[in-house]
Amino acid sequence: MRQQKWAELAEVKRELAARDWFMGTSGNLSIKVSDEPLTFLVTASGKDKRKETAEDFLLVGADGQPAEATYLKPSAETLLHVKIYNKTNAGCVLHVHTVDNNIISEWYGDEGEVIFTNQEMIKAFGLWEEDAAFRIPIIPNFAHIPTLAKAFADHVHEDRGAVLIRNHGVTVWGKDAFEAKKFLEACEFLCQYYVKLLLLKR
Ligand SMILES: CSC[C@@H](O)[C@@H](O)C(=O)COP(=O)(O)O
Ligand SMILES: [Zn+2]
Structure with a gap:
């Protein structure tokens, strides 16, 4: 199971790296990996995520601490x-910093959310109605991680979702790696589209 999950996450990492979404070790x-007890593989801190090594991920438990001895x-x-x-049945979480998701988070930051409408791509989030709107909350980039995590958790209610952290990046999650990557790509498409549209409108 663990090897299979490692390979799945490694593949997503490779694809996001090919998009150049891991600038400056971000x-x-x-x-x-398992539900009871909860364990998951997470990227080791501070690494260049474009590189592929045997130390890319480590196993952690429900408290986020390593589940086995490691120096990572x-x-x-x-x-x-x-x-x-802990709050949902999500199976995969992806966080990237891009220039476009940072610009959108700053532009709409004071409103606390960005609402995407009239865009085919919001169907990626399961919204099929013609007048559907997809809302991404935007939270402040608290430096104190427990404070950031608390503000973040206020927007985590479903098995899939996305939250922008202002001038930092986006975190998306889905029921599995396929869904999380689909949401991340759709999210970035929408941010890129809105940035260009805002520029053209000025
Ligand atoms: C220069 S990246 C800034 C980091 O503090 C963080 O935001 C990030 O995304 C990567 O941190 P990491 O600890 O490697 O997961
Ligand atoms: Zn980050």
Whole structure:
């Protein structure tokens, strides 16, 4: 199971790396391995996530601490992943920093959310109606991770979702790696589209 989940997460990591979504060691990824007890593989902190090594991920428990002896440190933002796995049935969490998701988070930051409408791509989130709207909450980028995780957890209610952290990045989650990656790509498409549209409108 663990090897299979490792391979799945490694493949997602490879694809996101090919998109250049891990600039300056940013980004963290995780995948659930077991439910009882809760364990998940998470990226080791501070690494260049474009590189593929045998030390890319480590197993952590429900508290986000390593589940077995290792010198590796779990991602600094593991607590956000912990909130998702503890509150939902999600199976995979992806966090990336991109210029476009940062711009959108700053532009709509004071409103506390960005609402995407009139866009075919919101169907990726299961919204099929013609007048559907997809809302992504935006939270402040608290430096104190437990404070950030608490603000983040206020928006974690379903097995799938997305939250923007202002001038930091986006975290998305889904029932499995396929769904989480689909949401992340759709989210980035929408951010890129809105940034270009805002520029053209000015
Ligand atoms: C220069 S990346 C900034 C980090 O603090 C963080 O936001 C991030 O995404 C990566 O941290 P990590 O601990 O490697 O998971
Ligand atoms: Zn980050």
